[in-house]
Structures are given as structure tokens and as C-alpha cells.
Amino acid sequence: MKVSKRIIIWIAIALVIENSLFLFLDKYYLKTDTNFKATKVEKEVKNDKKSIEVKFPKDVDNLTVSFNGKYVSYIKDNNIYVATVDTGETKKIPLQEGSSPMFYKWLSDINRMIIAERYDKEKKIRFSYYDVKINESVNVNDYLNNEEVYIPLKSTSDKIEDITISTKTQVMYVKVAQKGNAAAFYRIDRMSRLEPLKLTSKIVGNIASTNHDDKLIFEDSTYHRIGISDMPALKFKDIKEPVLISVDDNDTIYIGQSEKGKVTKVYYGKLREKPSDWKTYIPDEPLYKEDIIVSSDGKIFADNSLKGNIKEESSGNVTNYEGRFLRICSDSIYSILEDKLLITGLKK
Amino acid sequence: MKYKINIKMIALFMIFQIVFIGITSPFIVYYGPYNTLKRMVVGTAMHSYTHQYLATIFLSKDRIQQILNGNASVETVAKPDANSEQNLQDVSVKNTHDGTIEMYNIGGRKSKGYMLVVKDPTRVAVGYTSKLGVEGERTSDMAKKHNAVAAINGGAFNDQSDDGKTWCGTGAFPGGFLIVDNKLVYPEKVNESERIPDIMGITKDGKLMVGSNSIDELKKKNVRDAIVFGPTLIMNGKLQNVNDDQGITARTAIGQRQTGEILLLVMDGRQASSAGASILEIQKIMKDQGAYNAINLDGGSSTTMYYQGEVVNNPCNALGERTIATCIYVK
Numbered sequence: 001m002k003v004s005k006r007i008i009i010w011i012a013i014a015l016v017i018e019n020s021l022f023l024f025l026d027k028y029y030l031k032t033d034t035n036f037k038a039t040k041v042e043k044e045v046k047n048d049k050k051s052i053e054v055k056f057p058k059d060v061d062n063l064t065v066s067f068n069g070k071y072v073s074y075i076k077d078n079n080i081y082v083a084t085v086d087t088g089e090t091k092k093i094p095l096q097e098g099s100s101p102m103f104y105k106w107l108s109d110i111n112r113m114i115i116a117e118r119y120d121k122e123k124k125i126r127f128s129y130y131d132v133k134i135n136e137s138v139n140v141n142d143y144l145n146n147e148e149v150y151i152p153l154k155s156t157s158d159k160i161e162d163i164t165i166s167t168k169t170q171v172m173y174v175k176v177a178q179k180g181n182a183a184a185f186y187r188i189d190r191m192s193r194l195e196p197l198k199l200t201s202k203i204v205g206n207i208a209s210t211n212h213d214d215k216l217i218f219e220d221s222t223y224h225r226i227g228i229s230d231m232p233a234l235k236f237k238d239i240k241e242p243v244l245i246s247v248d249d250n251d252t253i254y255i256g257q258s259e260k261g262k263v264t265k266v267y268y269g270k271l272r273e274k275p276s277d278w279k280t281y282i283p284d285e286p287l288y289k290e291d292i293i294v295s296s297d298g299k300i301f302a303d304n305s306l307k308g309n310i311k312e313e314s315s316g317n318v319t320n321y322e323g324r325f326l327r328i329c330s331d332s333i334y335s336i337l338e339d340k341l342l343i344t345g346l347k348k
Numbered sequence: 349m350k351y352k353i354n355i356k357m358i359a360l361f362m363i364f365q366i367v368f369i370g371i372t373s374p375f376i377v378y379y380g381p382y383n384t385l386k387r388m389v390v391g392t393a394m395h396s397y398t399h400q401y402l403a404t405i406f407l408s409k410d411r412i413q414q415i416l417n418g419n420a421s422v423e424t425v426a427k428p429d430a431n432s433e434q435n436l437q438d439v440s441v442k443n444t445h446d447g448t449i450e451m452y453n454i455g456g457r458k459s460k461g462y463m464l465v466v467k468d469p470t471r472v473a474v475g476y477t478s479k480l481g482v483e484g485e486r487t488s489d490m491a492k493k494h495n496a497v498a499a500i501n502g503g504a505f506n507d508q509s510d511d512g513k514t515w516c517g518t519g520a521f522p523g524g525f526l527i528v529d530n531k532l533v534y535p536e537k538v539n540e541s542e543r544i545p546d547i548m549g550i551t552k553d554g555k556l557m558v559g560s561n562s563i564d565e566l567k568k569k570n571v572r573d574a575i576v577f578g579p580t581l582i583m584n585g586k587l588q589n590v591n592d593d594q595g596i597t598a599r600t601a602i603g604q605r606q607t608g609e610i611l612l613l614v615m616d617g618r619q620a621s622s623a624g625a626s627i628l629e630i631q632k633i634m635k636d637q638g639a640y641n642a643i644n645l646d647g648g649s650s651t652t653m654y655y656q657g658e659v660v661n662n663p664c665n666a667l668g669e670r671t672i673a674t675c676i677y678v679k
Contacts, residue, residue: 010361023382032632036454290445305447306468324447
């Protein structure tokens, strides 16, 4: 073959290679990609206890853990669901017909909950209780006087913010949040007599009650003190802005000194003790009051959700945990990570 | 005809192919009909700092500009609306006690990367090298200094070394200006009323600021941290008219959803498994992930993502993570 012919063939081959490559790059590879796939990287969920998974649907309300950690419940689509932690089973609790649960609260010593509910189009809040063992929801009724037990709703936007339950006196206090910062308070005693409660304060924050006293303890934001129904308010000399953190099962009340929205010092003691005799605890750094957790047996914990750990005050033990904090009970931290329940044993 | 095929012939053939293709490809790329390829190569070369010669040897400055503008004349380049205002009130910051961070693998045809979704935007802040003016720092080192759980590289920096040699310095000086914790950290004096076309900022309540602002305006909008980079990709939920003239390379970007979550994105580049992403592609990824506001940050060899104690992406430098002036970290 003539050299020139060979060279022409070789040039042709080269051009074909080049242009095919450039055509591929130009028309396909380098074109603006409009198809990007995002795949979530699943974290390894490490459960200290059994390998049974308790899963929750998204967007649930009122997700809470029962007193001994055996049940976790939530409100979704007008129903209350209770998940058994040991088996992972979730079931809808039987409510009375026409009931729309607004709020519920687990009792502090048994697996029973108080439910605040509305029936159909009634502008009334009624109450029932549900016990896991009995597996029945029973209306709270005033059998003695045969009177209806309900809270009249001023407006449909009113919400039950909290219910305090005093297990020994069997008295409940209910806070109904109304428009603006207004709230209405009610007391329900063991005979199911319901009556409104008038507090001196116009702006009330957190509420709580002790097991052995029939008293409502509340954050009085009008007068910057901790108010107590039917008793003089608790006055602390150096606290300008007291916040109510918690009450434990032994009737110890935990109050925080709030500066710039965070708690810098915790005072704890009993209702009838002199405030000057109360003990104090200073967290390592100022914390939001929601991040100070008191377990039912009176241990104070600081929740550092950004660092993902909880530090116990008296021992200084730090336990790492993942996800959103739910509760401390039965010596473990209950949290929810990516819609799954996570139980992490506390460091001893 | 008799073909004399032997080893010598094959070797000669290979050499011919290599030499011929090597010589003719620049001409076919720069002067041929393959416009997307041309624009990509010129854009990538011009924005690579070290390999601009790949384009400048063969093309005049005007011609380069024309190619980057997609063959439109220089004056008709679509410029993002420099006067439109960001509606900060559209963004609501809610999850301030939620310590959740989600991680996603992002995969495309010619690039792959990672995105972190930080639920609590008040944790996100700008950090900078502790040896400002002297030496830059690696993203991972800045993150460790702040005890951060995550970090990405930040904005522009000047890369001059001691003896004035460019491109071998360490990122000692932030480009433009740097505001951290509401203080002008760098430079000492700057024209506070001058409007800069693209700035990334974070307000005191965790809202991401994008678009054009002057330092005066930033202060009025309650800025806490701010660095200079761009272009703005998405503002007020609308895709910005970006000029896709930077080719493909590793990229970093930050965005925020209307519900407050901060999105941190890195896409690897200049490697076999990930050639790189273009500005338009970063914009698309941010839009896909729900960004209401988003802005491009420094890419190329600076692109770094640090998460849970390690660098999770593959920075495209032979010697790994490069030192830079600023970063964005998550407390």
C-alpha cells in the first residue's frame, strides 16, 4: 500500500475516534445533568435493650412514654395509639364513639392515662381514663351528683395545654390555653367534681402538682413568682424570674432561676420548707428549662441535645444518646431517632 | 494489495493516533461544532486557577468570553436581578431544640456528592483560620477547634504565598470581607455602603441570607456572620438566572428550606468516579432538596465536607484537604 494512502486511512481513523468521543461528550456526558438521586444514609440504630423495633409514623402528636417505659403512645388522626415496647406491637385504644382525643397524660405510678376529648360538634371538653390492663376507656362521670363533667370551650381554638395529676389526693388540675396568652384553670377531684379555678395571675406558664397535696403549683409570669393555689406564693430572694421545672414523685419541687431565657441555677425543696432552706444545683452551662430533666425518683439531669448526651447531676455521669429526647425512666433514656424508639441505658 | 502488518506497524499506528489526536483535538474542541463540550472545557479551564493556559493558548480573551456566554454577545449576558430583595420573613425557624442531622448521598451521571440536612439552623455559623493573615487552616481543623459535628468549606480566599507567588499560598486572607459574631473581622476598613452582588450570611435567628447586599444592609437585617461568594442559586424560592460558565468541578453550596433546615452540599470533582458538577446542576440539586434560598460557595480543591469526626468527601487534591480562610460549621 502506498504510504500516502495508509496515512489517509490513519487520519480517517483518528478523526473518527476523536469525533465519536467528542460527540459522546458533547451530546450526552457533559450535558447538564437534571437527574440527581438523593439516598438517605441510615444511621445504625443501636438499642441497648431487645432488638425489637418500635416504629412510629410521621407527624404524631403528644408522643409520650409511660411511667415505667413499658408503653409509648401518641395521637394521630383523632386516635390514640399505644405501642408495647417489649413486643413492638401498636394498637389503637378503644375510645367512646364520637370522641376526638385532644390531649392525654400518663399517670406517674400506673400504666393508665387521663384523656381529654371532644365529642362530635360539642363545645365541651370531657374526660376519660384508659388503663392498659383493662383495655377500655371509661368516662369520667360524676355519679354522686349525677352531673355532667365537662369544661365549656369558649372557642374551638382552645387547647388543653396540660393536666396535673396528684396520685395520692386524686385531684387533677387542667390548664386550657386560650387566645393570646389567656388560660382557664379547672380542678377535678376524686369524686369527679369539676370546678373552675381563678388564679391571681393573668399570665401563667408551666403548672405542676405534688402527689400528697391538693395544690396547683404554677409559674406566675405576671408577678414573676411561683404561685400556689390557696397558699402564699413561693418567694425566693435572689430569683427575679423563676421558672417551674418539675415536681418529682417525692413531692420535691424544682424551680429555676431564668436569665436571658435560660436557667442558670436550680432550687429544689418541699412545699412547706422555707425557700431559704431549699437546695441548689448549678448546671455546667445555662440550659433551657426543657433541657433540665428530673426523673421521678428525684435525680436531676442536664440534656445537652446538641452534644447528644445527658449528664446526671449528683454522680456527674454522662450518657450519650441519639435522636430527640422523650423521657428518662427505668434507668434508661428513651428517645426517638428517625421514627424509631431508642432506649439507651444510663451510665452508672 | 498486501498489508504488511507487524509489530512495527502497530506501534507506528498507535504513535500516529496519539500525536494526531493530541494536536488536532484542541482545534476541534475550540473551533469545532461541539458547543457544550467547548463551553465546558473553556469554563472549567478558566475557573481552575492553575490550568487556564489550556484555553488561553488557543483562544483570545474575547473569544473565551463569548464561548462562556454561550455564544451570545458579551453585552447580552443574562445577569441575575441585582436589585431584587430577599424576603427573610418567608423563612420560619422552628426546630431550635432538634439536634437531628440527616445525611444523603447525591448521585448524578458524572458527579456524586453528599448533603447534610441540619434541622436547627441556629447551630450553623461561619468559622475562620486562627492564623488569619498568616496561614489558612483545613476545614477539618477549624471544625475540631469549634467542636463542630459538621463543617464545609466556606468562601473566597486569596492564595498568595510569602514571596508573592500565587497559587501556592495557604488561604490566609478571606476574599471580600468577613463578618463573624456581628463583628467585621477582615479587612480592617471596608466601604460599608458598597453593594456586593453575592454574599452568604446568617442572621441572629438562623436565617440564611443570599443575594446582593452592602455591609450596612447586612447590619440592618440582623446579620451575625457573612462571607463573600456566589452566585446566588435560589432566592425566595425562585431559581436565579445563573450563567453556567464555570464548567464542571467539585462544588460546595449552602441552602435553607422555608421551614428552616439548612442544607450543606458538596459534590466531588476531578476524579474518575466524579468528574464534577456545573453551577446549573448544583442549582438543580438544591431545588430538588427543597431549598428556598441557596448560594454557591467555593469549589474545586477547596470542596470539603467534615462530619462526625472525619472528612466524608474526596477533596480533589493529591495531598488531600487544602487549607482555606473560612468555613461553615455546625455546633
